[in-house]
Amino acid sequence: MKKIFLFSLLLCCIQASAQSIKIYPSNWWVGMKNPNLQLLLHTATDITDSIAITYPGVTVHKIAVLENKHYATIDLTIAPNAQPGILQIQFIKKKKINRIPFELLAKSNDDGKTRVQGVRSADLVYLIMPDRFSNGDTTNDRVKGMRDEICDRSNMYARHGGDLKGIQNHLDYFTALGVTSLWLTPVIENDMALTDEGGTKRSTYHGYAFTDHYNIDKRFGGNKAYKALIDEMHNKGLKIIQDAVYNHVGASHWFAVDPPMHDWFNQWPEYTQTSYKDQPLLDPYASAIDKKISNEGWFTRFMPDLNQKNPVVSNFLIQHAIWCTELFGIDGWRVDTYFYSNPEFLNRINDALLAEFPSLTVFGEAWVQTVTNSAYFCENNIDVPFKHNLQGVTDFPLHFSMLDAVNQSFGWADGVNKLYATLGQDILYKNPYRNAIFLDNHDLDRIYSVVGEDDNKLKTVIAWLLTLRGIPQLYYGTEILMKNFKNPSDAKVREDFPGGWQEDAVNKFNAPGRTDKENEMFNYIQKLATYRRQSSALTNGKLMQYLPADGVYVYFRYDDKQTIAVISNTNKEAKSIDATRFEERIAGFVSAKNIITGEEIHSMLFSVPANTTWVLELE
Ligand SMILES: [Ca+2]
Ligand SMILES: [Ca+2]
Structure with missing residues (x-):
């Protein structure tokens, strides 16, 4: 131990001024699998003091003042036998010592058990935009000193006051609906002034412009409210997915x-926006410049693009992801704008997270058009020079094909044939069950509008969502028939949940506040989701699909305990079905029970009404 002390002191020959020093990460843990840690120190003036750390089991390897002398890094290792406690970082100048405390906590013993559990195909994820869901604490609607103090529900671009307490107040609503996991759009601090986009002043209520990774936004309730929400969620058997943004931050x-290094962000001779195109990243014929623009062009002028090839940037992002996971007990990560980040970095951060938390789920947003492009960005069976190691993606090709399947007339390559053909390309994914599947989200037209406010069509796509392979994700408000297209803005698909604010005239969290149609949809989802939870076939079973014929699409989910048939008639008229065609899956069964209506089918010949999907359990 003595030797370690000496070594730590030896390396501390750097001059630093010790006033208001910020340290990132803001704390760490003993008992982590990776013993290495890189602290980033930030002050308002040049660092000129000597820096020393003496703590049993902690060895300092390197202290470096960065190009911008307001910053220094300390590389250290924490021995497996180090004890939790307060480590003092000493800033020494002319025999005066300023001590900054840095806490080493004990790593949780519950990771992988009651927290950091992973989110699987057995779960049902409910996506929430916290500013727009429910206002549980009006005292945080406006926070003095933040760059945007506006809270105005009459302005769709302003903040509306929704927060984490509001979500916590409705945990029983989620469990009643059959939801097992929440995904919140980012909750990390976005202390941004209003931005000017095409003449409209907009707040960053959406959360994708981080200004301090280590603080949850105070308008959402801060770190304390986030911890309280997640702890109660875990107590109630709900999981949490955090939205990560590695690609950019807010300006x-x-x-x-105060950039630490000249190459902290991707640099261009003049402002260069990403093309938003993924194709050059896998295209064997792509030019180098197209690849570079896709990956290193900026998302917007007010979202600087992080250079993850810089190892200090990369360490910062990796440690932050680990810090959040361990501090809050995050069960899964949804990674925003996945393919815009450096690919080697992406593999490194996934490896680091999984090494520390083997049960964790990570899926990336890959807003692409084809299964090939989608599969390229996760673990796949494609023979390419660079292999991504991501578990799964947000499955856009399946999303597009479900919409075409329900909205298009049946044809050789149209209607349900699109869904059938898209699933057939699952050969490209190493494990398609790890993809997050969805009908809409905060960036897309709301599904009820997309299906022309046709309740039967909505029931069909919800049946697909809850019975196909993958991790199903429902967008808040679908169950109460919230609608809208992104016209004139995506804010239109992010409206407040009615009843989330005390002053709301109606409260759709309770059955009496919902219309008959809304209750019917709520109850339909509840019934299917509740059934799904205990169904081994629907959560983990195999999938077998049959060639669509005459506008009718049939597939089965099955394992050795259970067989479920899903029959979709997408025609405008009833169709008769001869089930002998499905002999391979139905042999040995004598009847089938409609899990929504309870009706029984005993014949091999039966008729399915127009524009209807049945989910049947074979008996
Ligand atoms: Ca509030
Ligand atoms: Ca980028």
């Missing part, structure tokens, strides 16, 4: 205002 982030 008012402290390290964008």
